[in-house]
Amino acid sequence: MLYPIQVGGHRAIRSAPTPDRVLKPLSQKELAFYRRITAPDLHPHLHWLRKYTPAFYGTATLPQSPSAISDTPQPPEQFLELEDLNFPFRNPSVLDVKLGFRHYDDDATPEKRLRQIQSANSTTTAETGLVICGMRTFKSSVPETCSKHFGKTLKPHQLPDALYWFFHDGTSLQRTQMQQVLSSLRALRSHFASQTSFFFYSSSLLIVYDSNPPASDVRMIDFAHTVPSEGHPDTGYLKALDNLITVLETALQLPHAPNLPSNE
Ligand SMILES: Nc1ncnc2c1ncn2[C@@H]1O[C@H](COP(=O)(O)OP(=O)(O)OP(=O)(O)O)[C@@H](O)[C@H]1O
Numbered sequence: 001m002l003y004p005i006q007v008g009g010h011r012a013i014r015s016a017p018t019p020d021r022v023l024k025p026l027s028q029k030e031l032a033f034y035r036r037i038t039a040p041d042l043h044p045h046l047h048w049l050r051k052y053t054p055a056f057y058g059t060a061t062l063p064q065s066p067s068a069i070s071d072t073p074q075p076p077e078q079f080l081e082l083e084d085l086n087f088p089f090r091n092p093s094v095l096d097v098k099l100g101f102r103h104y105d106d107d108a109t110p111e112k113r114l115r116q117i118q119s120a121n122s123t124t125t126a127e128t129g130l131v132i133c134g135m136r137t138f139k140s141s142v143p144e145t146c147s148k149h150f151g152k153t154l155k156p157h158q159l160p161d162a163l164y165w166f167f168h169d170g171t172s173l174q175r176t177q178m179q180q181v182l183s184s185l186r187a188l189r190s191h192f193a194s195q196t197s198f199f200f201y202s203s204s205l206l207i208v209y210d211s212n213p214p215a216s217d218v219r220m221i222d223f224a225h226t227v228p229s230e231g232h233p234d235t236g237y238l239k240a241l242d243n244l245i246t247v248l249e250t251a252l253q254l255p256h257a258p259n260l261p262s263n264e
């Protein structure tokens with residue numbers, strides 16, 4: 001069954017048989033990353049990563065859905081079984097924001113590199129290292145969503161407006177959850193600043209909150225292009241994280257509801 005609260009991404013997440021888990025289509029680099037950070041011999045300097053990523057429960061296979069265009073039986077599909085980050089919340093509002101200025105790894109073909117560079121140059125990524133890949137938020141108990149296409153139409157100066165919109169539940173700005181998220185981002189930043197093990201290309205933060213009861217969570221997701229950095233810091237991700245903190249601080253100071261481009 002398709003997972004009902006997917007806000008970003010280009011491949012369908014599935015609901016897992018266990019209710020607090022999701023299934024994400026498997027990619028080898030993402031599997032390698034989760035195996036590395038859950039390995040018993042992970043260096044203690046990297047243990048913080050386990051707190052800021054979904055719990056990993058191994059791999060799972062599902063039979064392929066029958067194809068409309070072929071009678072030939074297809075091999076079963078493989079998935080990563082991950083903690084469902086929305087599970088603890090009653091009405092989760094969810095934001096997927098991609099961090100970093102470079103969204104391809106060294107294995108990308110020249111064509112893919114060019115596509116990703118052009119995409120970065122035409123969005124908020126080029127200036128801020130941030131691009132909104134999707135969100136859903138409740139306005140007076142009614143869910144509203146924004147696609148990645150909406151995120152791509154934003155100009156850098158509109159990012160605080162977009163976060164204000166995300167954290168406004170139709171009645172009031174959820175300042176407590178914004179402050180909680182800011183604290184989590186600052187804590188993540190302090191861990192991240194000393195890591196020299198990975199480049200997190202094309203990785204996102206999933207920010208989740210609820211109005212009632214007030215609660216929030218911030219996790220790193222999407223490691224399909226996370227690669228060993230062999231002693232080098234990921235300065236692009238760190239700069240993007242700094243910018244996200246500034247954007248959220250600015251959103252908290254906005255005097256009134258902002259004007260945003262229409263989500264058509
Ligand atoms: N562990 C999780 N718990 C809950 N929701 C999740 C989880 N992982 C992913 N999602 C949902 O699925 C979406 C897509 O996830 P993800 O970014 O990992 O996919 P992707 O297809 O690799 O993305 P991209 O197109 O950027 O490469 C997220 O925006 C989020 O809504």
Ligand SMILES: O=P(O)(O)O[C@@H]1[C@H](O)[C@H](O)[C@@H](OP(=O)(O)O)[C@H](OP(=O)(O)O)[C@H]1O
Nearest residue numbers: 009010103112115116119133148202224225
């Ligand atoms: O968000 P956008 O602008 O749509 O860009 C896509 C996004 O970067 C995906 O992560 C990437 O898939 P992979 O993670 O599988 O590389 C996809 O590559 P693709 O065009 O090769 O599918 C891009 O098109």
